[in-house]
Amino acid sequence: MDLGLIAQYLANGIMLGTMYALVAVGFTLFFGVLDVIKFSHGDVLMLGTFTGFTVWLGLEAIGVTNPWLQLGGILLVSLGGTALIGAAIAKWVVLPLKKAPGLNILLITLMLGTAIRECVRLFYPNGSNPKAFPALLPSASVDLGSFALRADSVILVVAGLGLIAALNLVINRTRLGLAIRAVAQDEETARIMGINYTLVVLATFAIGSGVAAFAGVMNGLYYNEINFGMGLLLGLIGFSAAIIGGLGNLYGAILGGFLFAGLQVIGTALLPFASAYKDVFAFAAVIAIMAWKPTGLIPERTSDRV
Amino acid sequence: MTDITLDTARAPRRWLAGALLIAATAVFGCAFLLAEETWEVLGLLALAGAATLAGWKLGLGTRITESWTAHETTMNRLALAALLAVILTLSGHHFPLLMLSTMLLYFTASLGLNIQFGYAGMVNFAGAAFFGAGAYTAAVLGNVEWLPPLLTLLVGGLVSLLLSLVLVVPIVRTTGHYAAVVTIAFGVLFRTFLEVNEVLGGPQGLMVNPMSLFGWSFYDAPTVFGPDASFYVNYALLATALAALVFTLVRRLERSWLGLHMDAVRLDETAAACFGIPVRRTKITAFLAGNLILGVAGALYGMMISFIAPASFTFADSLLMVSIVLLGGMGSPWGGAVAAAIVVLLPEKLQILQEYRFLLFSVLVILTLLFRPDGLLPRRVRSFIPGWRAGQ
DSSP states (O other), rough: OOOHHHHHHHHHHHHHHHHHHHHHHHHHHHHHHHHHHTHHHHHHHHHHHHHHHHHHHHHTTTTTTOOHHHHHHEEEEHHHHHHHHHEEEEEEIIIGTTTTTTTHHHHHHHHHHHHHHHHHHHHTTTTTTOOOOOOOOOOEEETTEEEEOOOOOOOHHHHHHHHHHHHHHHHSSSSSHHHHHHHHHHHHHHTTTTTHHHHHHHHHHHHHHHHHHHHHHHHHHHSSSOTHHHHHHHHHHHHHHHHHTTOHHHHHHHHHHHHHHHHHHHHHHHHHGGGGGHHHEEEHHHHHHHHHHHHTTTTTTHHHHO | OHHHHHHHHHHHHHHHHHHHHHHHHHHHHHHHHHSHHHHHHHHHHHHHHHHHHHHHHHHHHHHHHHHHHHHHHHHHHHHHHHHHHHHHHHHOOOOHHHHHHHHHHHHHHHHHHIIIIIIIIOOOHHHHHHHHHHHHHHHHHHTTTTHHHHHHHHHHHHHHHHHHHHHHHHHHHOOOHHHHHHHHHHHHHHHHHHHHOOOTGGOOOEEOOOOOEEEEEETSGGGGOOOTTTTTHHHHHHHHHHHHHHHHHHHHHHHHHHHHHHHHHOOOHOOOOHHTOOHHHHHHHHEEEEEEHHHHHHHHHHHHEEOOGGGGGSSSHHHHHHHHHHHHHHHHHHHHHHHHHHHHHHHHHGGGGGGHHHHHHHHHHHHHHHHHHTTTSOOOOOOSSOOOOTTT
């Protein structure tokens, strides 16, 4: 196999890994503060992407054609709007159910995801068909032998990794991050220490959803196509990634995201006779990892109180 | 003393309440299955809602529960008889019978999932995959001449059981969300595998040969029920038999020491282990038994709809099965029957609202879980002696 092809696979893997990690981070953040799995995450991501698409349509309509300006507008509205939606879901769906069994929350959020998906399919103009997402980033490329390094991929990956790094800083270096970690560790003690619990939970959901919207816009810019069902598989993969990394741990989610992308790429590269089996291979590997490390690669610290 | 005399005087009436409910449900079921116009369907739904509400307010709920507890075996037999009567009444109509059979098979599948979710407290988000394993087995074995199709049902269950053996290690080692991801991954894997696999028909799917019992092909309409009978009568009767058999077995399992072990493991693994209950063995038993039932039901389903494709066994279908279990109430077999009826029939009957039915359905499940988190018919405390009531 020549070097160019390997580089191509690697670039693809890094791109996918960044996207998956961004989704997985949301799952792990929500699990950290509330011990719940919010399965509508993937569909919230889709909603964010459609919001971005709508903004682009609007900007085109009023005559703003500078791609950077458009991109800024899309990101601003999409991330902000999705953050608000995430906080709203937390406030009216997840928080009231905090005491319910975990399975019920899982099912409710799954159904909420279905509802969001159906709403977009039914009520977005021509929502059941795929939409062509604009290619706003410069498409120049540098030829390195048989491998073409595209500028838009580089920008997307750098922006994604930058967002992950920024998120890491927020969680580990700011007062808000301290509050989030405190709530994740022990809700009651955090309350006693004067942390506004509800606000912290809402902020966490807003952050997680905003990050997911970024992953969605990234997906749209990379593949130049979005559809109402895109959130389901991305959500599933993000969830699997968060789980194999170990829930409640930011690094676990990042590790899981890149690991899943790596598995998919390996599946494509090493099964050349049947690259269609890449998802089969990746999910089989997920099951094997769960058998080997039942609480993820970076396990959360738990103790059973008897 | 007075209590006892009063009680004996009321005894016959207690029997009546349950019987009346069954009769009313049967009549309503016939009407609902035959209703074709939107206004008829909506009217019947409104009627059912009003009747339930009125029954609730008048305290009929407790009366029916009491009567059901006191004469459980009789009630179950009556329900079976009512179901047979409904099938006979509908014997000339293809579509209502198909819906009824589908509902019965989903009910059977939910009984299998109930062992896992309701009794042993394990999660399984790959229900449709095990269901599909049975259906694909039926498709592949349908061409084997020497194998009696009735045995194919069993083989379908066994194939599903073999597949679940692969998952036993990760399932037993993980708990909670981690176990959920194992089954979700398996469900997605199964579907993707079927789609890319050429041998099993790929995305186009496979034809399934029909069921035949002792040389009687299920394509032929039974002449016993008159000249216009639909061939779906065969499937409806067989699905009824299967559902009744599985229902009995699951009830027996619940009452046995195995069911007791499963309850103990669900409520507290550590405590169960302290009392010498083999936690792992119990979990494996529950997982395998549930999937066996799913496979058998799936095999019959495949034969009935006679054409299967990977698109029928997606993650969304697994979710549908889980929502039957949760809507009905975990560990409550009759709840599963009610929920299966709602989940299967409602979307089919609201075809006019075709575009909006999934939206309506998801909103309905959300509302039910928000306002009735234990399900429609929550499981009650296990009674060791039938007919025994507290304080008697």
